[in-house]
Amino acid sequence: MVLTTTSCYKCVGGTISCDSCAGNLIKYGRDIRGKQRYFCKKCIKTTVLFYTYQACHVETNPKIIALTKEGVGILSMARLLSISATTILKRIKNIASTLFPPTLSNNQEYEVDELKTYFLQKSNPIWIAYALEKESRRVVSLAVGNRSNFILNQVLQPLIKTYPKMIYTDKLKNYKHLIDNNIHSIRNKSTNHIERMNLTLRTHLKRLNRRTLAYSKCVIMLESIVRIYCWSI
Ligand SMILES: [Zn+2]
Structure with missing residues (x-):
């Protein structure tokens, strides 16, 4: 979560903004561990300040893509990112399912x-x-x-x-x-x-x-x- 000087939308103290779109956050109840949840009205995502599980961070998927392209294996990736190998496998399948081949031109x-x-x-x-x-x-x-x-x-x-x-x-x-x-x-x-x-x-x-x-x-x-x-x- 990014700390900024932007004033708050409602009641979160004016110091935090959304990781995904930098929009303002409002309080949104508590999660199962009792941590304060926040809601972004712009991108309709919820978030908490400090995730216990590393895989929840928004930068996890880009890191998995970068490490895959560097030839890092699944278990090495799990150790480097402090995430379970099972999660890495699921994420890789999800990421791959969203990728499509480039558009082809005629006469090539x-x-x-x-x-x-x-x-x-x-x-x-x-x-x-x-x-x-x-x-x-x-x-x-x-x-x-x-x-x-x-x-x-x-x-x-x-x-x-x-x-x-x-x-x-x-x-x-x-x-x-x-x-x-x-x-x-x-x-x-x-x-x-x-x-x-x-x-x-x-x-x-x-x-x-x-x-x-x-x-x-x-x-x-x-x-x-x-x-x-x-x-x-
Ligand atoms: Zn947002």
């Missing part, structure tokens, strides 16, 4: 590739299929699963709808059936940018590091982490 060139990793145990391989816009180098579409036509189609369909100039892929046979010949190329070295992006992902996201035990325990978390890395601001 894309590179599509799959990145192999594991979930639960080393005998369970799984792939992150994704597309990179060649000009902006942004990840514009992604899906997690096996290398089936279904998963690859989830990545390709949004691209095909925008009438792409060309889609560059590796020599995986599935692509021949999924992409029209006129806009499909498997030319040598045409997927250099996405191959380099694979290395960046492996370096920055702990669960994609090779030769570690840090791989994902669940597919939803894997997808959530990649979505946050690629699409959060």
Whole structure:
């Protein structure tokens, strides 16, 4: 909660304002522990002065996003933020569900590739299929699963709808059936940018590091982490 010299709206002493919108607060009863609650009329949120549980602070989600992008694992994050690992997992899923791919423009060139990793145990391989816009180098579409036509189609369909100039892929046979010949190329070295992006992902996201035990325990978390890395601001 921010201490300011703004005069109060009603009866809170003129020294506090809302964390979210800096609006004035009014008293709003007490919480289960007997602490004074406050209500912001501007953003319709309630708050207390000093939270016992760290996860309630408004800056927690931005910190989780920043640490995820720095490749910090779930348990390390829980220790650093003094929050339970379960809360971190829930927050990551929630944050990822609010993120969407960037808007695509027509007539662009894309590179599509799959990145192999594991979930639960080393005998369970799984792939992150994704597309990179060649000009902006942004990840514009992604899906997690096996290398089936279904998963690859989830990545390709949004691209095909925008009438792409060309889609560059590796020599995986599935692509021949999924992409029209006129806009499909498997030319040598045409997927250099996405191959380099694979290395960046492996370096920055702990669960994609090779030769570690840090791989994902669940597919939803894997997808959530990649979505946050690629699409959060
Ligand atoms: Zn507010």
